[in-house]
Each structure stands twice: as structure tokens, then as C-alpha cells.
Amino acid sequence: MSRLNPRDLLVLDTQAVARRPGAMVEVSRTVDAPPGLGTDVVCVPEGAPIELQLRLESVVEGVLVSGSCRTQASGECVRCLDSLLFDLDLDIQELFAYPDTAAADAEEITQVEDELVDFRPVLRDAVVLALPLQPVCQDDCLGLCAMCGARLGDDPEHQHDQVDPRWAALGGLHRQDSNASDAPGAS
Ligand SMILES: [Zn+2]
Ligand SMILES: [Zn+2]
Structure with missing residues (x-):
């Protein structure tokens, strides 16, 4: 397991709340989108700004991270190929468990490492789930003429x-x- 870099903006520092159930800090920051947020058809382009408004709450088993991520995805209408921009406003809620708790044994639970948590996979899952598989510019987009390609x-x-x-x-x-x-x- 590679160690997390505390200076990475997508790594959250839980030191202020760790092991103090009930303690809470808020984290607001704008980060650059990491690669891999979507598909060729629709994605949040690498480097695009993502606004994070997060709460880190200390609970018995670990740190609960919740809040919102705001950004814009871009893509192409699958019918008429027009370029599209979507506003994404995602709700996030993820428990990061301390390594020595029962919760940490569950496979899908990410662990707190040296009081740091890696927010990248959480962000990626939330974005990928929110993106449409078949984006269209409007629900009744007529697409392109089969004979000449006109919109x-x-x-x-x-x-x-x-x-x-x-x-x-x-x-x-x-x-x-x-x-x-x-x-x-x-x-
Ligand atoms: Zn269209
Ligand atoms: Zn035509």
C-alpha cells in the first residue's frame, strides 16, 4: 500500500478529529479533477475544477466523510454529436474505518492510514455513477439525418x-x- 501524501489535495487529513467521537471539521477546497472521471463519451476532464464542501466527523469506528462535490462534466450527445456540459452536484457519504476496528475488515470499507484518507476513489465512484451512460442534448433530440447527416x-x-x-x-x-x-x- 503506497503511503498517502498529506499535501495531496485529494487526501483528507483527519488528525483534527481522529479518535474523538463527535468531533467534526469542515473542509472546503477546490481541487483539479484527477484522470479517469468518466468515459470517452462523457467525463469530468482532467484538471477541471471540482469544489468540495465536506464534513469530517469522528465516529467510533473511524471518520465519516460527507458533503458535496460540484463540478462540470462534458460530453457529446449520442444522437446529434453536439457537445454538452452538465453541472454535477454530488452528495457524498463515506465511512473510512480505523485499521483496528471490526468495520475495517469489511472489504468495501476504506481505511484511515496514518490519520489520512484517500478521497480519490470516493470521488471517482460518485462521478461515474452520476454521469449518464447515453447523454443526450435534450430528451427529444431528433439526431442526424440518415441521408445527409444534417442536424x-x-x-x-x-x-x-x-x-x-x-x-x-x-x-x-x-x-x-x-x-x-x-x-x-x-x-
Ligand atoms: Zn442531440
Ligand atoms: Zn438530410
């Missing part, structure tokens, strides 16, 4: 001359003919 939301009247299905069938035949004449030995 249908900009031009609801948009249409192409409908080819009569019988002529379309002939067009297909014509294409087959020209393909055949391109084939070696066909001419």
Missing part, C-alpha cells in the same frame, strides 16, 4: 426527395450493371 433539430422541415420505390429498385439494378461491367472480363 434535424436545426431544420425540422428537412427532407430529401423521396424516390419512388419502383425507381429505387431500378437504380439498384443499374448499380449492379455498372458493377458487373467493372469486373474483369465482363466487357
Whole structure:
């Protein structure tokens, strides 16, 4: 286990409350988004500001960290490919357990290490859970025209001359003919 760096802004120092159940400190800081907060489609870009407003409360088994994280995610509408910005306002609540308590034995519980806790995984889980899997610019986004790629939301009247299905069938035949004449030995 690599030791936590107390100067890392995503590492929280519990020294002021540790082992004093009932004690509480507030931590407000703006941090740079670490890498890995999301997917290629939608994410909080690395280095984007994240505002943390956290309370560190001492409880018997460890330190309870709760509060909010505010930031902005960016992505692309999966239908029309417009770029999107989302405001994220996430509620956080996570217990970090002292290594010598029963709570620390539970696998999903992170431990307090040398009175420090690593907030990074908590932040990542909260952001990833909050991001939409299929972001859209609006619920009724019309997407792009299948024929020319135009954004249908900009031009609801948009249409192409409908080819009569019988002529379309002939067009297909014509294409087959020209393909055949391109084939070696066909001419
Ligand atoms: Zn869209
Ligand atoms: Zn079109």
C-alpha cells in the first residue's frame, strides 16, 4: 500500500478529529479533477475544477466523510454529436474505518492510514455513477439525418426527395450493371 501524501489535495487529513467521537471539521477546497472521471463519451476532464464542501466527523469506528462535490462534466450527445456540459452536484457519504476496528475488515470499507484518507476513489465512484451512460442534448433530440447527416433539430422541415420505390429498385439494378461491367472480363 503506497503511503498517502498529506499535501495531496485529494487526501483528507483527519488528525483534527481522529479518535474523538463527535468531533467534526469542515473542509472546503477546490481541487483539479484527477484522470479517469468518466468515459470517452462523457467525463469530468482532467484538471477541471471540482469544489468540495465536506464534513469530517469522528465516529467510533473511524471518520465519516460527507458533503458535496460540484463540478462540470462534458460530453457529446449520442444522437446529434453536439457537445454538452452538465453541472454535477454530488452528495457524498463515506465511512473510512480505523485499521483496528471490526468495520475495517469489511472489504468495501476504506481505511484511515496514518490519520489520512484517500478521497480519490470516493470521488471517482460518485462521478461515474452520476454521469449518464447515453447523454443526450435534450430528451427529444431528433439526431442526424440518415441521408445527409444534417442536424434535424436545426431544420425540422428537412427532407430529401423521396424516390419512388419502383425507381429505387431500378437504380439498384443499374448499380449492379455498372458493377458487373467493372469486373474483369465482363466487357
Ligand atoms: Zn442531440
Ligand atoms: Zn438530410
